[in-house]
Amino acid sequence: MSDPTTQTPLLAFTESQMVKFVRAQAWPDYRATQIMRWLYQRRVRMVTEMTDLPLHTRSILSRSTKVGRSPNATVLSSQDGTRKLLFALDDGMTIESVLIPDDERLTLCVSTQVGCQLDCSFCLTGRMGLKRNLKLHEIIDQVLTAQDLLSIGERLTNLVFMGMGEPLANLDTLKAAVTGLTNKPWGLGWSRRRITVSTAGLASRLGEVAGLGVNLAVSLNATTEEQRRKLMPAASELASLKALLAACRRYPLASHQRLTFEYVLLADVNDQPSDARRLVQLLKGMRCKVNLIPFNEFPGSHFRRPSQQSVLLFQSLLRDADLDVFVRKSRGRDVLGACGQLGNLSAGLLHQP
Ligand code: SAH
Numbered sequence: 001m002s003d004p005t006t007q008t009p010l011l012a013f014t015e016s017q018m019v020k021f022v023r024a025q026a027w028p029d030y031r032a033t034q035i036m037r038w039l040y041q042r043r044v045r046m047v048t049e050m051t052d053l054p055l056h057t058r059s060i061l062s063r064s065t066k067v068g069r070s071p072n073a074t075v076l077s078s079q080d081g082t083r084k085l086l087f088a089l090d091d092g093m094t095i096e097s098v099l100i101p102d103d104e105r106l107t108l109c110v111s112t113q114v115g116c117q118l119d120c121s122f123c124l125t126g127r128m129g130l131k132r133n134l135k136l137h138e139i140i141d142q143v144l145t146a147q148d149l150l151s152i153g154e155r156l157t158n159l160v161f162m163g164m165g166e167p168l169a170n171l172d173t174l175k176a177a178v179t180g181l182t183n184k185p186w187g188l189g190w191s192r193r194r195i196t197v198s199t200a201g202l203a204s205r206l207g208e209v210a211g212l213g214v215n216l217a218v219s220l221n222a223t224t225e226e227q228r229r230k231l232m233p234a235a236s237e238l239a240s241l242k243a244l245l246a247a248c249r250r251y252p253l254a255s256h257q258r259l260t261f262e263y264v265l266l267a268d269v270n271d272q273p274s275d276a277r278r279l280v281q282l283l284k285g286m287r288c289k290v291n292l293i294p295f296n297e298f299p300g301s302h303f304r305r306p307s308q309q310s311v312l313l314f315q316s317l318l319r320d321a322d323l324d325v326f327v328r329k330s331r332g333r334d335v336l337g338a339c340g341q342l343g344n345l346s347a348g349l350l351h352q353p
Pocket of ligand 1: 124161162164165198199200201221263264293295
């Protein structure tokens, strides 16, 4: 019997690594595509299910490799239709993804790290610290598992890297994941337009996101250097508000694209009309839209959610200045599945008898 802890996860291979692996076995090159298709398109969980591979090949594969899917995820369903998926990783750590239905859309919010090294004071994930980066198979598994869970007629329409962690701090793996999601011959064939990467503001890496052709969302959350340093200390160390906005202005947008700025609204902290007016000034002339996210509360946080009235006032001040501005609906709050609520509070559920 092969030991699953020493088997290499096949889903962790990029295409070129798979080709190298296949050549090392002296198998024909087309085996690489064949295996990748089984992994991504047919979503097999076991090497033995790859039925068009010769038996001998399958048995060699099973000895040293495994597919690399996690055991079935635990699903927490919110009253509003949002589903939070909890994944147990090989080393006992847990991560979360969130499936969010909204009219015609079905968005999957994917994690890129276990915890986060950034310490944004309004975010639950930040309290965990960074445990580790996710590996390629752990990112892809979130998408494949979500697809497995869909009912007939449901289809994922959008994918956002906005779950636990800072995607640009795990950039190489993020790039490999985007390749798997968008590759047509063996991957999931997604359009890059339906994929969004969200960053707390790692300004020096924005150019690499541009190269991926996906949408970029920047979590701004503040309108003065001082306020941003208070709310997002580690992110501000990496780039000042000024440097971040300068990098955004340099960002090479394709003609169909615009930047998204996210702005979490914290009562009496950054939700005042003066904040809205400064935000308008900062974004002047940029091709962008703004997503306002009223703060989602979690145990132990001293921030408060602003009243609906002040959210709408903030929105109207931006709108009056001709900005496209949306208020993000808070989904899945009853299962701690909303923005900033992903953390290890639900991890205990995985270990209940
Ligand atoms: N690290 C990345 C992606 C994860 S956070 C980033 O910062 O963009 C995803 C979004 O949730 C960010 O815009 C963040 O500002 C927001 N957010 C974090 N905590 C929140 C909370 N408690 N309530 C509302 N939004 C929150």
